[in-house]
Amino acid sequence: MSSAAAAADRWRRALAWRMWAIRMLNGLPVCLGVAGGMLLVLRQCVSAWSWLFSLAVFAVGFGGLAVVAWWQGRGGVQSVPQLLSRMDYLGGNGGLLAASLECPIGKWAERIHVPNRLPLPSLPWSTIGWRLTAGLAFAIIAMAVPVYRRAVSAPTPVMDISAETAALQEKLQALEEHQALPENLAEELRKELDKLQNDNDGRQAAQTLEQLEQLNGELEQAVTEMERRQAKAAETSEMLAELAELLQAHDGDAMQAAALNRQFQELMQSMAAENPSLQDLMKTCCENGQMPSGKELAEALRRLGKPGDSQSGQRDNSQQSLRQWLQENAPESCSGLCEMAEAAAKEGEEGEPDAEAVGVSRGRGDAPLDYTGLTADANGPRQDVGVEVDIDPEQSRLQGQFAVAPQAEETAAAPQAGTLSVGTGGLKHHERIIRPEHQAIVRKYFNP
Amino acid sequence: MEEPLLTPEEMAPLQELLNKILSETGRMLLGQEALHRMLLVGILSRGHVLLEGLPGVGKTALVKVLGHLLSLDFKRIQFTPDLLPGDILGGNILQTTATGEKRMEFQPGAIFANIVLADEINRASPKTQSAMLEAMQERSVTLQGETHRLPEPFFVLASQNPIEQEGTYPIPEAQLDRFLLKLQVKGVDAKTLARIVSERRRGETPPPALQLSRQELERLFQAMERMFLSQAVAGYIGRLVEAAHPDSSSVALVRQYVHYGPSPRGAIALAEAARGEALIQGRPTVGFEDVAAVAEAVLNHRLILNYQARLDGVSPEQIVQALLAEVER
Known part of the structure; x- marks a missing residue:
């Protein structure tokens, strides 16, 4: 180049x-x-x-x-x-x-x-x-020019419903154990619960929670219904036990006693229609060929009303309640029983004992009256406490043992002097049905 | 490439000869060196030259000196309104031969010369002018069916006075195109005038010290034949001529003031004149600067300006300068 x-x-x-x-x-x-x-x-x-x-x-x-x-x-x-x-x-x-x-x-x-x-x-x-x-x-x-910062929405977290579903599972299981739910309904609720748990992706949190609430409501309703039935069954058993004891203590002629026994059996049959446990008891009695004595029947009925409670024979008996219950539930053919209960109630009203002289048992040992804590020897072995000699044995009769301290209802009238406080508020709390999930701990408390 | 380029050894005596011609012309006619140079370009290109200038600026003297230096036959025709074509071209005259036989014989006119000075050519009638211009183009004269070749070389060096327009017949543009160059003969400066006054008694030119032989002149013409025009320079000439046309020009002055641009004959003339300029410069090839040097003399009478140019006082020389400045080399 x-x-x-x-x-x-x-x-x-x-x-x-x-x-x-x-x-x-x-x-x-x-x-x-x-x-x-x-x-x-x-x-x-x-x-x-x-x-x-x-x-x-x-x-x-x-x-x-x-x-x-x-x-x-x-x-x-x-x-x-x-x-x-x-x-x-x-x-x-x-x-x-x-x-x-x-x-x-x-x-x-x-x-x-x-x-x-x-x-x-x-x-x-x-x-x-x-x-x-x-x-x-x-x-x-x-x-x-400033950058336009758009409000950043936080990412939707995946809602954890494991705790809620576990609680519902536990409820459902307890209800099934106590046969408080029909099988098909229990199966349906379980499927619905499983579906909720499996399909939960956190995007429909509100809907999931709503369904959980609905499910919980259904279970609560079932629990309430079960409690109502149990309460009714317990009341029926208790009232029948009271009636059996009253019937045994009735000092009338043989014809009248036979009539009353017949009316009592008729009443039990009518009550057994809605109470399977009572029905089972009556079947057992029929298999044995003869009805047990009044006291044994009362014991059996109390055990039926409060399963696991060995102290059923020491429960409060309220003639007034019995009278009222009979008026509400007894058929017309059982008028004799109603008259007997009314007579017993009048007799009881005339000689009610002094509540202060009897006192209230709040379990073993002393505890502050705040209804929250346990006594110092709550977990210790059971100790038999002897009744003081200067106390009237009639007044120191054990009326019953309660899961909770007796509480007076605000609407209820204050107990009169010398009357047993458990006869009013204490009895009602005593009659409360312990929820299935709490029954084990209650049982353990009374049977350590 | 038909013939090889002139070698420096071949070019040197030619350039020396041309320099001698120019220096001798300059010695005999004081001042106007550029004019002498362009006239020599016209001679080397075998083209006809139109000299335009005021009376007394040395147009005729220049032509006469040049004819003498080149050892060419020189004739002068003073154009007048009553001049007839026959006065220029000649005619058949009845003659008696030695045997007594009578026959028509052609009597050549004044145009039969190597250098014809057509003085004040614009004073002749168009008829006479056209007869003259026909001979210039064809380099032959045809009378009564007989064609008579004009002598070689044949140059017409015409002159015209630009100020005396009365009783004149301006040369039509088509005929102006026959002239290779149109040179403006201008006055000289005071210093030159002083030399003229002191050295020229009664305006007589000194006797020539140089006279070329026909062989030397022929060598110059042969050298002209071997001048090389490259494609690049030819392209430049083409662009220059194209840009002189208002329809295809990018030059604002051309678009504004030019009515008609040069013909292809103008491009040919530009190339030929550039060859002459290159030879005078002592080169075997034509350069861009050679084209630029002769462009004004070649193109100024080929640019037909419009009326607006006359009103605005725009001259063809300005247009040519604009073309040279704006057309890419």
């Missing part, structure tokens, strides 16, 4: 770079404007905007501009022969250089003058000055 051709090649490269620079400068304001506009839009749309994104937008813009400028600049650069022709003129070679491209010029080549400095198009600073300033200003403003 001759010196002229080498110079032309260098010139061509320089021209290419200069053309690229010119195109870049001409396109720079547009690029800044477009990038600034994109920044404005993106900063309002993308809340998680960072300066790296801005950098990326400008980098992409400048990169694209550089490629476009290079592509366009290529067309503006002349070929080497064209540049040699221009060098011919610029060097004052009088066509020798241009002719050398077409024919040998021999010794004339020595006279070719290659100019030291070849002209390059000037950069258009003067023409793009204000446009570049405007573009820069716009880009800076676009970067200064």
Whole structure:
């Protein structure tokens, strides 16, 4: 390659770079404007905007501009022969250089003058000055506009309903154990509970909780119903036990006693229709061929009313309650029993004992009357406490043992002096059905 | 490439000869070196030259000196309104031969010379002008079916006075195109005038110290045949002529003031004149600068300006300068 051709090649490269620079400068304001506009839009749309994104937008813009400028600049650069022709003129070679491209010029080549400095198009600073300033200003403003931070909602946590479902499972199991639910209903509730537990993905938290509440409500309703039935059965058993004892203690003639016994059996049969336990008891009695004595029957009935309670024979007997119960539940054919109970109630009202003389047993040992704590020897072995000699044995008769301290109802009348407080509030609490899940601990308390 | 380029050894004596011609012309006619140079370009290009200038600026003297230096047959025709074509071209005259036979013989007119000075050509009638211009184009004269070749080389160096328009017949543009160059003969400066006054008694030119032989002139013409015009320069000439047309020009002055641009003959003339300029410069190739040097003389009478140009005082020379400045080389 001759010196002229080498110079032309260098010139061509320089021209290419200069053309690229010119195109870049001409396109720079547009690029800044477009990038600034994109920044404005993106900063309002993308809340998680960072300066790296801005950098990326400008980098992409400048990169694209550089490629476009290079592509366009290529067309503006002349070929080497064209540049040699221009060098011919610029060097004052009088066509020798241009002719050398077409024919040998021999010794004339020595006279070719290659100019030291070849002209390059000037950069258009003067023409793009204000446009570049405007573009820069716009880009800076676009970067200064604050990013629109959209309120970020916290991700919905997956609700954990394991505790609720476990509690419901426990309730359901307890109800099933006590046969408080029909089998099909129990099975349906269990399936519903399993479905709730399996389908819970945390997205329908409110609906799941609502269904859990509904399920819990159904179970609570079943528990309530079971408690009601148990309470009714216990009341029936207790009242029948009272009646049996009263019947045994009745001192009438044999015919009257037989009539009363017949009415009592008729009453038991009518009560057994709604009380399977009582029904079982009567079947047992029938299998034995004869009805047990009044006391044994009372014991059996009390055990039936309070399963596991071995002290049923020492429960309170309230003639008033018996009278009322008979009035409400006994059929008309049992009028003799009602009369007997009414007579016994009147007799009881005339000679009620002094409550203060009897006192209230609150379990083993002393305990503060706050109904919360246990006595100091609550977990110790049972101790038989002898009755003081100066106390009337009739008044110190054990009326019963209660899971909770007797509490007087606000609506109930205050006990009269000398009456047994357990006869009012204590008895009602005593009659309360202990929830199935608490029965084990209650049983353990009384039978350590 | 039909013939190789002129070597520097071949070019050197030619350039020396041309320099001698120019220096001798300059010695005999003081000042106007550029004019002498362009006239020599016209001679080397075998083109006709129109000299335009005020009376007394040395147009006729220049042509006479040049004819003498080149050892060419020189004739002068003073154009007047009553000049007839026959006065220029010649005619058949009835002659009696030695045997007594009478026949028509062609009597050549004043145009049968190597250099014809058509003085004040615009004073002749269009009919005479057209007869003259036909001979210029064809380099032959046809009378009554007989074609008579004009001597080689044949140059018409015409002159015209731009200020005296009364009783003149301006040369039509189509005929102006026949002239290779149109040169403006301007006055000289005070310093030159002082030399003229002091060295020229009664305006007589000193006797010539140089006279070329026909062989030397022929060598110059042969060298002209070997002048190389590169494609790049030819392309430049083409762009220049194209840009002189208002329809295809990117030059604002051309679009605004030019009514018609040069014809292809103008491009050919430009190339030929550039060859002559290159030869005078002592180079075997035509360069861009050679084209630029002769462009004004070649193109100024081929640019037909519109009325707006006349009102704005825009001259063809300004248009040519704008073309040279804006057309890319």
